[in-house]
Amino acid sequence: MAAPLRLGVLVDSEAKLTLLKTAVSQVGQRIDYCALVPGPDASETMSVLSLDELEQVSDLDAWLVDITHAEDDTRLSPGAAILSALLSAPSPVLLSDSSELGSGPAERMAWVARLKSRLQRLIGEVNLQSQKAANSVWVLAASTGGPSAVSDFLRALAPDLGVGFLYVQHINEGYSPALMNMISKAGHYPAGTAKQGSVIGANTVTIVDPVKRVEIQENSTLVLHDEPWGGCYQPSIDQLVANLARTHRQRSGLIVFSGMGNDGSASCRFIRQQRGQVWVQDPDSCVLDSMPAATLQTGCVDRIGTPADLAQSLEIFLRQSNFDEEPQAHESSATH
Numbered sequence: 001m002a003a004p005l006r007l008g009v010l011v012d013s014e015a016k017l018t019l020l021k022t023a024v025s026q027v028g029q030r031i032d033y034c035a036l037v038p039g040p041d042a043s044e045t046m047s048v049l050s051l052d053e054l055e056q057v058s059d060l061d062a063w064l065v066d067i068t069h070a071e072d073d074t075r076l077s078p079g080a081a082i083l084s085a086l087l088s089a090p091s092p093v094l095l096s097d098s099s100e101l102g103s104g105p106a107e108r109m110a111w112v113a114r115l116k117s118r119l120q121r122l123i124g125e126v127n128l129q130s131q132k133a134a135n136s137v138w139v140l141a142a143s144t145g146g147p148s149a150v151s152d153f154l155r156a157l158a159p160d161l162g163v164g165f166l167y168v169q170h171i172n173e174g175y176s177p178a179l180m181n182m183i184s185k186a187g188h189y190p191a192g193t194a195k196q197g198s199v200i201g202a203n204t205v206t207i208v209d210p211v212k213r214v215e216i217q218e219n220s221t222l223v224l225h226d227e228p229w230g231g232c233y234q235p236s237i238d239q240l241v242a243n244l245a246r247t248h249r250q251r252s253g254l255i256v257f258s259g260m261g262n263d264g265s266a267s268c269r270f271i272r273q274q275r276g277q278v279w280v281q282d283p284d285s286c287v288l289d290s291m292p293a294a295t296l297q298t299g300c301v302d303r304i305g306t307p308a309d310l311a312q313s314l315e316i317f318l319r320q321s322n323f324d325e326e327p328q329a330h331e332s333s334a335t336h
Contacts, residue, residue: 005126008060009034010086016066016098028196029123034059037067051201061126064119066096092125094118117223123197124221133220134164134202136251136318138277139244141237143170143259145287147179149307150257151186154205156311159188161318164200164220166244167207168237169189170259176209183207198222205257210234218247233263241267245274254277254312259291265298272300277317279303279310 007024009031011017017034024031063086086093096115140150144167169179176193183205190203192198200206200220208214214235215223222246229236237256243263244252254271256264258281268278278300283289285306295301303313 003290005029005061005123006032006059008032008063010037010063010065011035011069012037012067016096019098019112020064020066020096020115023112023119027116027119028110029119029190031064037158038211039275060091062092062094062122064094064096066098068098090129091323092122092129120223121217121221122198124199124217124219124223125200127197127221128219131199131201134200134204135162136217136253137164137166137200137220137244137248138253138255138314138322139237139241140165140167140205140255140257141241141259141264141291142257143261143263143288143291145258146170146180147182148258149281149286151182153255153257153307153311154183154187154189156308157187157189158311158315160203161315162202163318164202165189165205166194166200166216166240168205168235168240170233170235170261171210171262172234173209173211176207180207185191194222194224196222196224208235208240214240214248216243220248233261237264238267245270245276248276250276254278255314256280256292256295257307258286258288260288261290262294264291265294268295268300277302279305279313281310282306 007029009017009020009024011020011034014036021031025060060250062124065086075314098111098120140153142150150167150169167179167183171179180191180193182190189203189205191207193207194214198221200216200222206222211228211234215225215227217223228234229239231239241254244254245267252271252274253276254264254268256268256279271278278295280292280295280303281303282304283292283296286292292304296304303310304315
């Protein structure tokens with residue numbers, strides 16, 4: 001389990017501090033420093049932060065700030081100066097607004113839920129400071145026969161292509177560690193399991209666990225939700241691929257390997273609409289060809305091949321791609 005974030009909290013009342021402490025604790029993070037910004041409700045029981053002290057606590061991972069400013073109140077000018085200094089510092093700053101907090105229990109619960117969601121996304125922002133995100137993200141989708149096919153694909157793939165893979169394999173709970181060990185031994189792309197705030201790093205494989213639903217952010221970080229995947233597939237290829245198409249557009253890709261069922265066939269249309277790539281394993285080389293065959297029937301497939309063929313094709317495609325420019329239009333039919 002990843003170490004919790006070391007957060008600094010900056011507020012102008014102790015009531016706000018109590019609320020923020022509750023939310024931070026519920027998402028598994030910790031507060032290493034908290035201080036009160038001078039204001040009309042200042043209390044002597046909390047330390048009052050100064051600009052000089054701000055420099056001494058600059059090694060925190062991020063700041064959580066909830067300060068109410070009144071432009072006509074000159075007593076809040078120290079708080080404004082401190083906030084300005086924080087926003088120009090390298091550590092991420094999450095601005096909370098407790099003025100949105102209603103008086104009833106339902107409103108309070110909704111506010112805390114929104115804050116917890118923002119804190120979960122903050123983990124990814126912090127992780128991005130130390131890990132480079134992938135230039136493009138491709139989903140490796142599989143079910144029965146998938147681990148062997150995906151291993152063959154990664155074994156044949158050239159190193160350092162800058163791509164990040166999300167491996168969505170239909171498996172039972174508890175099998176992710178064994179799958180990670182198997183995939184890490186195949187080729188040059190180390191595997192890890194999806195965690196809260198994980199960065200989809202360049203030249204890595206992130207295995208999506210079947211228990212918690214995973215959401216992809218536009219900055220290539222992951223948010224894990226407590227609720228399970230919807231539908232009959234765990235994890236759901238269609239849900240994750242639809243999410244990826246929305247966040248990464250032409251920087252997204254899907255490769256459907258051996259498997260039973262039709263998971264992935266619905267969402268491949270979203271990838272195609274956003275000018276991403278949809279590839280499938282040649283059904284003749286699959287242990288079970290239901291998933292590739294269902295995807296082929298959509299008419300959205302750009303390329304078909306054995307796992308080794310697809311690896312060679314991906315190397316060529318990525319080396320020729322310039323994601324800073326508009327992508328070329330898709331060909332009208334699949335190529336072998």
